[in-house]
Amino acid sequence: MVKAVATVYGAVSLVNAIATKKGATVGIGLKVVAEVETSPGKGIVIKSENKSLSSRLINKTIEKIITKKDLEENKITITLQSEIPTGYGLKSSSAISSAVALGCAKIFKPKMTDKQILLAGVDASIESKVSITGAYDDACSCYYGGFNITDNEKKKRIHYEKSPTNLIAVIFIPKNRKRGNLKNLKILSSVFENAWELARKANYWEAMIINGLATASILNSDPKIITDLIEKGALGASVSGNGPSIAAITKKENESSIKKIFSTLEGNIIVSKLSNKKAEVHEL
Secondary structure, three states: OEEEEEEEEEEEEEEOOOOOOEEEEEEEEEEEEEEEEEEEOOEEEEEEOOOOOOHHHHHHHHHHHOOHHHHHHEEEEEEEEEOOOOOOOOOHHHHHHHHHHHHHHHHHOOOOOHHHHHHHHHHHHHHOOOOOOOOHHHHHHHHHOOEEEEEOOOOEEEEEEOOOOOEEEEEEEEOOOOOOOHHHHHHHHHHHHHHHHHHHOOOHHHHHHHHHHHHHHHOOOOOHHHHHHHHOOOOEEEEOOOOOOEEEEEEHHHHHHHHHHHOOOOEEEEEEEEOOOOOEEEEO
């Protein structure tokens, strides 16, 4: 029996990648822990308190790393604990697939590079239809932390930088999970392209605000909330991913005034530090 424990963090969007296949994200401190255990037998067992988890994504990720022969000879048990709410645009599926890939690689393919591990999760996301673009931008920030500006189609990281450690993300998780039609994001392709160019030049918050106004108007959020958040001290604010969560990045001292804006809406608020922590794994 061998056991490996992998920890990967979440992220929020700066620029949504659906319209142009180019995205930008920043890592946050909410984490996913995946415990991968091998025992005699065969088959894959997934244990998690979260019932809306995509077992298809996890199975696909495992198959990307562990050979058929090894799967015939070992029972693989995956135990997941996640601080990231699923289905709100906070990159839980990228964090989960990366954590599972990292844990499996530690045991079965210790020579795999970070990029290979990352791509196993990205490819599994596309094949299990969890993500449209494979979410390479999300996966990079979950895996490496900090700011990541990517070309998802080429699976290439264009720009990376550590994020300031004195900033927090105040994240609103709406009670209503309704999302708008993602295809409509393409209407504003040129706007997203401009936002991405800003992010590439390290104008992250400006990019995030433009992204926020554009995504909110298309994905059923009220764009006014974005301007209200900026007025109360948010450096950047946006719908994260395809929503419906909304993230505002700010200094610690503005936390309560940002929360006040969200408190008029129905839902929960999570506060997390921006994170530069890289994914990690160790064998037990």
